[in-house]
Amino acid sequence: MSIRVRINSIELATDAGPVKHDFRGPLTVLTGPVGVGKSTLFELMKYAVGGNARIAPVARDHIAWVSLEIEVASERLRLTRRLGKKGDVVSAHDVLSDTPMGSFPVNVPKGGDSSLSISSLLLRLMGLPIDVFSTSENRSS
Numbered sequence: 001m002s003i004r005v006r007i008n009s010i011e012l013a014t015d016a017g018p019v020k021h022d023f024r025g026p027l028t029v030l031t032g033p034v035g036v037g038k039s040t041l042f043e044l045m046k047y048a049v050g051g052n053a054r055i056a057p058v059a060r061d062h063i064a065w066v067s068l069e070i071e072v073a074s075e076r077l078r079l080t081r082r083l084g085k086k087g088d089v090v091s092a093h094d095v096l097s098d099t100p101m102g103s104f105p106v107n108v109p110k111g112g113d114s115s116l117s118i119s120s121l122l123l124r125l126m127g128l129p130i131d132v133f134s135t136s137e138n139r140s141s
Contacts, residue, residue: 003126008069008076010045015062048079050090050106050118055083069095072125077101079118090118 011020021041030038040056047053048068060083067080076095081087092101104118120130 003073003128004071005126006071007045008071010041010048010069011067012044013064013066047083047087048081048090049122050079050081050104060084072122073127075125077125081106092118092121 007023009020009022009024011018030041032038037056040059043053043055044059044063044066045068047055048066049070063083065080065082067078069076069078071077078093078095080091080093081089088107089103089105091103093099094101101121104116104121106118108117115130123130
């Protein structure tokens, strides 16, 4: 089984104004000297889909939010997440129908409904189960 997941673009709200990078070609290659922000761009993509990312201090200081347009299976979403203390939710917008889907928590509090998280939304769109847990001798996750 294969599931199409594709990042179409990333947009950043910076102090200097919006910055947008499109990745609509068949292949995207990021090149450049050390220190220009290639890894930071990848970390911001990870952050936008609800992941824990290592955000560079320059990004934390000069970027208000990150928005990622992503295709998951037959859906096209715009995921937006604020940087900083208010970044505990990801707002999702259906691009094809131009409809807001709501705000989804990144981390669900213990005892909360994990089916409402951004991770669960993305897993459902991919047709993957959200109620599977792995266990080990030390802990479960």
